[in-house]
Amino acid sequence: MKRITRTAVFTVGALIAALGVPGAAAHAADDLPRVDLRVLVVSDGGPAVDAIAAELRTAGTPYTEVDLTRSDRPVIDSGFLADTVDGLPRAKYQAVVLPNDNPFPANSPEMTALAAYERTYDIPQVDAYTYARPEAGLEYPVGDGYAGSIDGVRAEVTDAGRAGPFGYLDGQVPFEDNSPAVSESYAYLSTPVAGADFTPYVEAAIPGGTGRGSLVGEYRHDGRRELVVTFVYNQHQQQFGLLARGIVDWMTGGVHLGASRNYFAVHVDDVLAADDRWDTELNCTPGDVDCPEGEGTPDPIRMLPADVDHATSWQSEQDFTLDLAYNGAGSVDHRQGNGGADPLADRLIAERDRFRWINHTYTHSFLGCEQDTSVVPWRCATHADGSTKWVGRTAIADEIAANRVWGETAGLPLHDDELVTGEHSGLKVLPQQPEDNPNLAPALADNGITWLASDNSRDPVQRRVGPATTVSRYPMNVFFNAGRTAEQVDEYNWIYTGRAQGGSGICEDNPATTTCLPAPLDPATGYTGYIVPLETRIAFGHVLANDPKPHFIHQSNLAEDRIAYPVLDGVLDGYEALFADDTPVVNLRMKDIGAELQRRAAWADALREDQVTAYRVGGTVTVEAPDGTAVTATAPAGTTLAGDAFGEAYAGRVSGWTRTAGQAALSFTLPASATDGDGAAPEAKAPVAEPAPDTRVPAGVRDHVPYTARN
Template identity: 25%
Template sequence: MKHLRASAAALCALTLTLTLTGCGQDRTTPDATNASVPPTVVDEVTAPRAATETGTLPDPRQSPLLRAQNNDTSAARARLGAAYVPQGRSLSAQALPAGVQTNKVALKVLILSSGAGDYGLAEARNMLGESGVPFDVLDASSQPLTPDALIGPDGVGRYQGVILTSNALLLPPDSSGLMPSALDSSEWQTLFEYEKAYGVRQLALYGYPGAVPEDYGLRAVAGAETSTTSMTPTAAGRSVLSDLTTANIPVRYAYSYPATVASVPGVTTTPLMTDAQGRVLAATSTSADGRERLLLTTAQNPALLHTQLLSYGLVNWLTRGVHLGEHRRFLQVDIDDWFLAGDHYNASTGGLYDKAFRISGNDALAVRDQQSRIRSDYPLARNFRYAMAFNGGGARTDVATLCTTLFTGVAKDSLSSASKCLGNTFDWVNHTRDHQRMDVTDFATADAQLADNFAIGTRLGLTISRQSLVTGEHSGLGFMDPTDDGTHNDGVYQHPKQDLGLERSNPNLLGAAVQNGIRYLASDHSVASQRDDSCPTCGVLHPLNPGIFLVPRWPNGVAYHVTTPAEATGYYNSVYGPQGRFPYWDHNLSYNEFLNNESDMALSQVLDGAAFPHYMHQPNLREYGWGKSLATDWVQALLTKYAQYSTLPLNTLRWDDLGAYLERRTREEKAKASGDLSGVYDRAAGSVTLQSTASVPYTLTGSASGELYGTARSQQGTVSGAATLAVTPR
């Protein structure tokens, strides 16, 4: 750790600190029983009419939101107190080196961390990762902050923005009981001088409204500290955080210091977010030397709603709307097992009905109408489209095309007849012909399952995403019964599945997929080996076959074999209710409570900006009431919440386009992480120069041309060597 020396004057200063242990009687520990944490049922679909068990269920205590509430560095326990800035070796900042080019900065952000136990680091990384913004992390507790760390040898600034995980970067208490800043006084001055000279903005993710290490023009309201409040954007806040509506945003499980604006010579403070009493929770502030700063007086965590809603706007403010990468949001909903009959849960007995369930042609036509109403009722999802993962082995191709419910009752197979009418209504995705488990199938079987299903879909007139595949149970990717010998591919598995890794994938499936023109293969986001935790918005290039790219999908709590609200809640409560197999809730949830918790989880996943589908199953499409189905109820609950807070459109792509988008983003993110793609913003020229060591894709937000999303344009292309693009900073 760097040597720290405190001056007598500095010992009197007050600013924030993070207390990571108990905080006396005012310690806030959320009640997990009543916390709004939606556990997720991982649904392992089995063959039709075969299974009586959905397999291993996740521990709801592993919910990211619950961990955010209850872990030792919870934002709800983040208390601020007495601290000081140690005196540096020099009384002033180190002089800027000769030859500085103050109009030029690299398109990269510097995160300044206070070292071990810095809970704010996770949010800093997460918010930049969501938008694809490159960053470096400097551990200020062990690494010195020098001009060389901020300015390159060519005089170009290394960073376009600076994030402080907390505004004073405090360390644990010293022998005096006070908490020293990880930066000494000369290092702070060096940072401030860099920000001033290069016009770099500074974002403090959490801070006490005081005067150390610098004054933001805010003062804490005595006795107003709380871990439960709400925040609403001011008119200025709507300008800075342009994606937000005027709705109150709940702040739960995060300690807050409501503040008032103080008159400070040379400082101009503008509130952005206020609580119900009009007290400030976020503000921009211009210092006496002209630097632009933004301070949040509420603790942040990547799993909390207020943090997720603020992140997009904060990144755009910090980077002046010009940065590598982009943040988009998606609503992709897959429905598996179309054409197949499957298990049907009996809410009265807790078992299964003797008769398997298959949606009717009327149900299918009703889904068409529900999809149309979603588009009209929710303008932010105007291009929403269900993706139907179909199993052609359950279809008949020798039927008439019927587009009205008046005639489906006399059809040979009403679902097949209606599907012919709906060929262009949905996105159709290959789900194999018969839903066989593909963990150990031979090549000929895998090839037939894929090729035959494409042929059946073509005869039915379905518009199919030809490069995409969803296998039954996401099988063939190494999450399997380790003793599986292939003799039960159309029945229940014999032992609990285990994550054996992608290296245990079935090479016959992968080869057959490539032979049939398939590039994009659905994987299960709840299985660790089938996602990339180093890049939460990336897919996965399969390690055994570079011709296959994995698209992770989100599970949810709508079980695969339920068709009505009573069945949905009956099964869910049999798992997580007080008498369930994994008791979690203190009471059995009603359907409204169930939807509320499910949409909370889905909203969190949508706000993260990853282009990953959610998936349900054909029984969830039953029209249990006029214009109603479980799947559409889920979509509407999510969209109602989303539209309450955000104005950003939700994208829905056909599976082939979704896979291509995700693969492109993954290549770009990996190129930035390895240093193969970078950029420099020239303020004077109004342009960005991109550099690459190979031919790689790029996305530039803030470009003068390109596609408009929200209030920002982003331009995509491929760069090999260098390219210069015009930008329009905010």
């Protein structure tokens, strides 16, 4: 499967558009209404609506939320939904998301107003989680239907779904079953009512029956369109991650502010250096700070040339590029101890263009406070007056510069503005060092560093450190001090079991830890049967969440038993099995990830401060924003800006970023396929008066089941 590898992201044009006005062909230009590019999200506090709101928020698609549980909420009436601007009737929302097909009391004027609004402007409605019933176009889930758990079910996208909003999927939609003790998914499976204009998009076999029932489908009735979803979910569940893009695509017609990609990047730290090995008897790592000084004998783990060959072959097979964070002193020291020879470095240098490279400092020294390792855990050394002893500016700058020079001499294809410090040191680390080393920022400036890696587990929010902006990285729980499977399982058991079981007791001391074990893993099966599925699931969740942050492992994990590959294969092979070829994994280098996160943050600020106005009138889309604003959007192929094609193709659409440089507004032209239509609405009928019955929300949806793997 093809992966996308870039050094720049989404730099071509932009389009903003909205689905849901009567077709342009049937109206004179001055008769067409204006439809604003904003989604109305009506929430009852349930997880399904919250999940859709989270998807919109992450993509950068603006929405207005009305919380039905609040007494001070606005009333949804005709004035709330539409008005007139510059002589044109205006629809304030391009789509409506409701908790179910009718969350209001019987004969509610609010539901009447919504139904009239949707008919007038052809605005689609998403029923985030509703009971299967004739009012939603489906038979009741009794008799030949089903109501109950669908944990572990493999649903399928129908031909209509693949030809429509879910065409980015290959067909399968597996539902999670993380815990045998918790119901995680609940659904109503049934078939369309005879004669109803209902098109199933996602179906599953009805348990105990021979037919298939709809989980997601489109119901056209009374001049309105509804996307009827009959299973409950939260934003963290895989099934929602797989279908979220299609839900948004359906309600916006694939034309909206904001954009989404499926990202995956993997940094390999400590390349050329050696990582100290976990001691299964001492339950610590001799040579590292978790062992008392002088205890145990260090036993380093270092890659061999054959491991480089395996990595290059693996990259070719997966069409994926690893980022190698290197420490040049590791090779210098090895040559000094081995008669000038370092076959590993020679092999890596020969294959240097097969990888991306990142400066990881020369010796991997700790660049924060001076560490006092006479105690475990370590503490910051202090002066006589109690102030912290910091590693100096010159020492930090030399670590960066010396490693850059080594890399340049070796001919590595470097980007000098990127840096990963050893252990993310120099940045704050709790509890020992609650603030950044004040000497770090000037040392970064000395070396022209503008992108600095941080640890997402302790420093997740992008921030400035002097001239640099942080790029948070997800640590994979494939340990730096394990080159063999047995070591990984032993350390995992030590960390995540209780003291009575011979473990560290971290879970007893911190009940919030989500990876605790009820019993030690089997040394023979624990890695492949438990740790690999768990780490795969966590990383895959990040991929599905439009999250570009990189993951990091260590060179030790590519050596000896090569324990990282089963997890990486689990993510990439699993992805290829589920997604169509037009929706590849996007594999970016660190600085481009940082730039994407930076643009997103600025865009979120602009939306929050109401600085962006976007709307469609017929086939023309206008976006107004302060000069210099980077705008992100998704649209159909064929959209143009000033005659030029817009965006990059992804998942059957095009999307990208553009700036409002020197203009008060941007004007875009939609392709004819996005504006065709006769504008005629079906015959109007009275809206449904009765609200949907209560739907069941299992514990595994209301309270998200922690990531756990099943044996």
